[in-house]
Amino acid sequence: MNKIIISISGLGYVGLPVAVAFSKNNYKTIGYDINKKRVNELLKNEDITGEVSKKDLEKSDITFTSNYEDLSKANFHIITVPTPIDKFNKPDLSLIECACAQIGKILKKNDIVIIESTVYPGVTEEIAVPMIEQNSNLKFNIDFFMGYSPERINPADKNYKFENIKKVVSASNNKTLQILEEVYGSVVKAGIYKASSIKVAEAAKVIENTQRDLNIAFMNELVKIFDALNISTNEVLEAASTKWNFLPFKPGFVGGHCIGVDPYYLIHKSQQAGIIPDLLMSVRKINDGMSIYFSQRILKLLNEKNINFNHSKILLLGLSFKENCPDIRNSKIIDLINELKSFNVLLDVFDPIVNSGEVKKEFGLNVLTQPKRGKYDLVIIAVSHQFFKELGIEKIRSWCKKDGSIMDLKSTFHQNLVDYTV
């Protein structure tokens, strides 16, 4: 193969670090995003996702563009666009299809196209390939070749990064597999695992997050059971965790664009194959229902304290889908807020990590710049940002009324320091 020139389509949490890593390793790298605003920010070395520092962007030599025709200069095309779900919780593959159509239009003989987005088994060969063929008049596995290599980026994780996470690769033939191994292997220090087929690699990725979803759903079901039995779930989990092989998951919201989404991809494909995946569907039902469940618990607490829901003052700490991460997409806390607001509680939100302009635009919510002392009947800790931990429980308590309470949904502080936990 000629000299490898990399293109990355989709410069979000996943694509940008990949582009930076290749560029750092002296690959000529073209970074494409359909979103002009994002590209303009990147041209100014600004990454609002917080995954790549200004310094690293300055040092890198990526050609950022929002014109897909610029992709034609590359021969190793990596697709890292989001694969969300629609409002019926079905896979929304429109961004993959769009990326494949654009790449198809500029594709040259012998080019390789690699999908890194999470998909269900079959998407690469059944959806991406026909879309590329249609737009390119090139023949799959004769004129161009495919790979699938799942991203394993863990947003906001400072320990596990693109370069030190073992990379699974798969390809449409052996020669392409070898090229993928060499190209990714030159950048990913943790090593390369060659999957036996594209479908196996697709399946491996989608079950990783699904397993997490499952284990959190178990914790959430335990919360419901132990609440009904008047037992503290936190205390039970602490005792169980003294067993060497107990897995220390925590109850809570499952939002974001991975854990709460990927299982729907597997459910979709499974149903298409005639298997009704009872377990996965129970998992999703439980985790998607936790916002309503927690809102009921909050209302019950106000009621016990003889506080009228109407105009009760609640402060919610944390809005992003994950701790220490500014991303608010698919955050389940919005559902909690909406449910509480339907009871006319006066709810303020404080989250110094998120972008308040984005919150205003997405949800029509104002994020406080600083909560007021002594104002609230109840403070709810909904996301365990390091920021809140460092603030300390006394500072947080200062925002409560004299007889106000703190409810910690995420075990941010030890249970003895707050009034209510799970």
Next chain:
Amino acid sequence: MNKIIISISGLGYVGLPVAVAFSKNNYKTIGYDINKKRVNELLKNEDITGEVSKKDLEKSDITFTSNYEDLSKANFHIITVPTPIDKFNKPDLSLIECACAQIGKILKKNDIVIIESTVYPGVTEEIAVPMIEQNSNLKFNIDFFMGYSPERINPADKNYKFENIKKVVSASNNKTLQILEEVYGSVVKAGIYKASSIKVAEAAKVIENTQRDLNIAFMNELVKIFDALNISTNEVLEAASTKWNFLPFKPGFVGGHCIGVDPYYLIHKSQQAGIIPDLLMSVRKINDGMSIYFSQRILKLLNEKNINFNHSKILLLGLSFKENCPDIRNSKIIDLINELKSFNVLLDVFDPIVNSGEVKKEFGLNVLTQPKRGKYDLVIIAVSHQFFKELGIEKIRSWCKKDGSIMDLKSTFHQNLVDYTV
């Protein structure tokens, strides 16, 4: 409290190692079992469960008895009887009730009764206490005291033993909790964890095995999905396991008296409290259904090879509920055998670990002493005994007909060495 004299009611997988451990630490120890045969064997220093060696039994100084009145000499009564389920999958607490009644009859003022059996939250206080009060005319928490300290024995595990597994203790008042901490702490080197209440300790135990059941059910659901998609589950799991936080569970049968039973205890109590535990019920449904699922797969395989089910010759390797363990109680492999036999296949069973007399008595099955060379259309590896691994795949293959196949349900050997895996 006076000098501690220990009694253990129930000398099975759990009770016998506990009795031996206390005796070894110079506690006067009385070991009681309702089963005279078991007691007679122990008097001859024979443990058919294989948990305690003849040498350790010879060295120990336990008073073995099948007369419950002998328990009267003790003041620290540990109950380690089985807590199985009935044929409707409901908790069968009759053995706990029987043990409590017997202890009640001989109970003295200031005695302590500790339950180690797995139960649902509430059994100690709601079932055991009234039963003891009724039979003793002593008053709970005035005349006698209770503790709950879940057993964490892992049958056939040579690394994790009673003394080096951290022990959770809980009690009906602080003074009793302190005594439990001292007494257990003098024997268990791994340390003691004091739970905040008896219910919390009961709950902690029941969720430990339930978590395992859940994760195996996930693997089993994946087998069904990937079978339908013609993807090798083994290959997918191998690829996924290269992620640092993927949990390496395996698909398979869930039998025995813990993992497949404990969740039913939690389901029972949960339903009593008005919570329908969808997730746990899905888990049980999947895992209890795997025998039928695997039997269908086996039949499909015979069919593909154009072998008439009637009089096809199948050899099944492994019958116990767990590898390297002679215990056949609640082994799910019996369901597989019965299903296959309903198609008139000629099925032989080989398992050098189990007691063939017990198998004959329990299931009416003859266990081979040695399989014949070249006899079988199909050999199924159903339990991963170390014995089979050491035997090697070539030896196992020698039992097949010339065009016979090996199906490895437990990933005993690498997938390339067998004809079919999950």
